[in-house]
Amino acid sequence: MSEPVPALHPLAPYGWDAAWERAFAPHAAAGLEPARVVVELRRHYYAVVTGAGELLAECIGKFHHDAKRDAEAYPAVGDWVAVSPSPGAEGRAQLHALLPRRSRFSRQSAGGEQSQQIIAANIDVVFLVSGLDRNYNPKRIQRFLVAARDSGAQPVIVLNKADLHPDPEAVRAEIDRLVPGVPIVVTSSHTRRGLKLLGGHATPGRTLAFVGSSGVGKSSLINRLARDAELPIGEVRDKDAKGRHTTTRRELVLAPSGALIIDTPGMRELQLWDADEALEEAYADIVGVATGCRFTNCRHEDEPGCAVRLALAAGTLPPERLVSYRKLKAEQAAKAPSLRKPGAVASKPGWKKKEAERAAKPFRHGQHREE
Numbered sequence: 001m002s003e004p005v006p007a008l009h010p011l012a013p014y015g016w017d018a019a020w021e022r023a024f025a026p027h028a029a030a031g032l033e034p035a036r037v038v039v040e041l042r043r044h045y046y047a048v049v050t051g052a053g054e055l056l057a058e059c060i061g062k063f064h065h066d067a068k069r070d071a072e073a074y075p076a077v078g079d080w081v082a083v084s085p086s087p088g089a090e091g092r093a094q095l096h097a098l099l100p101r102r103s104r105f106s107r108q109s110a111g112g113e114q115s116q117q118i119i120a121a122n123i124d125v126v127f128l129v130s131g132l133d134r135n136y137n138p139k140r141i142q143r144f145l146v147a148a149r150d151s152g153a154q155p156v157i158v159l160n161k162a163d164l165h166p167d168p169e170a171v172r173a174e175i176d177r178l179v180p181g182v183p184i185v186v187t188s189s190h191t192r193r194g195l196k197l198l199g200g201h202a203t204p205g206r207t208l209a210f211v212g213s214s215g216v217g218k219s220s221l222i223n224r225l226a227r228d229a230e231l232p233i234g235e236v237r238d239k240d241a242k243g244r245h246t247t248t249r250r251e252l253v254l255a256p257s258g259a260l261i262i263d264t265p266g267m268r269e270l271q272l273w274d275a276d277e278a279l280e281e282a283y284a285d286i287v288g289v290a291t292g293c294r295f296t297n298c299r300h301e302d303e304p305g306c307a308v309r310l311a312l313a314a315g316t317l318p319p320e321r322l323v324s325y326r327k328l329k330a331e332q333a334a335k336a337p338s339l340r341k342p343g344a345v346a347s348k349p350g351w352k353k354k355e356a357e358r359a360a361k362p363f364r365h366g367q368h369r370e371e
Helices: 018-029 061-067 138-151 168-178 195-199 218-225 276-282 284-290 307-314 319-338 342-347 351-360
Strands: 033-040 045-050 053-059 080-085 092-098 104-108 116-121 125-131 154-160 184-186 207-211 251-254 260-263
Touching: 018 033, 018 080, 033 053, 045 080, 045 092, 053 061, 053 080, 061 092, 104 138, 116 207, 125 138, 125 218, 138 154, 138 168, 138 276, 138 319, 154 168, 154 218, 168 184, 168 319, 195 218, 207 218, 218 260, 276 284, 276 319, 284 307, 284 319, 307 319
Parallel strands: 053 092, 125 154, 125 207, 154 184, 207 260
Antiparallel strands: 033 045, 033 080, 033 251, 045 053, 080 092, 104 116, 251 260
16 A cells, blocks of 8 residues: 655655655655656657656666666666756656666566566556457466566456457356456446446556456557547457557556556567466465375375375366466476576677667657657
8 A cells, every 4th residue: 555645746646655755765865856657668768757747768877887788677667767857958857766666567578588578567456358259268367367466466357348258257257266366357348347346446546557468458448447548449350359469568647537557568478477476376275285295296196195186086176277387387497497687688699789770770759659
């Protein structure tokens, strides 16, 4: 829970509270002002909101040096940062420091790179959106849930497009069996089903993030909750129910309710990043049952005295849940020896040349929309 600011602060609508003010004290003493990242642009440029309005911020050289090319050390949407006005450049700011995060939703960077990508920061609730069309995939929902557990935010599963499914309540029951104890909301942006339940989370100063694959209707739901956001939406292909990336960047908007809502581009894949503890938490029932196994290194296959196999036989543990747990556990075990900091990218041949080429290209910015 956030602490109220003693006196009304111009950034209070964006979640600024007494705890953030204390964390910012050293930067305030240095003459800097607080800001929240509302749009993450290219090449470490950010749209930030300050007490005086919105500015385009760029990381200073010392920030890059201290970050050591670690992607986790750079701001993400939702982060609080310390900025100062850029001399002689109206509407621009210099970004000096990043405040410690309270929570963050992250994944392993797409592709083969072993690095962490921060999707959104300082979020209170993360909505895991899945479409009830041919996009529906229970295993994907369980994977997203582990990432949500790892984030430190409260997870809520959203089963959207209920108008396209003959029996959405049956799907809710299936997911409730696979991920017990997690709130589930069945919604439809067309019929407005479930929107009041979603709106119950949208209280002033609270930050909500919507994540999911392309075409599940994240932007449509956000537009219903924040009618003035006008985030672009698109159709899905009939043949495979896959959507286009209508959201191409992460963006934070202030809803009429006073809540802060973060939309994220659809994810084609979600590889977990160092989520061993979150995996154990998400599958606490299996971990708890396994403590009754005769052998501590039981693989729950053909060992005698296996409590997990007894639970499967008794019907108290869904077999699909154990399959997902094994798969995610194997993924984490396989990547553990090779996890490395993103700064290792700097040791790759040719990275300096690539950086110079990127720096030579002019940055084009018009109303914070990228070309």
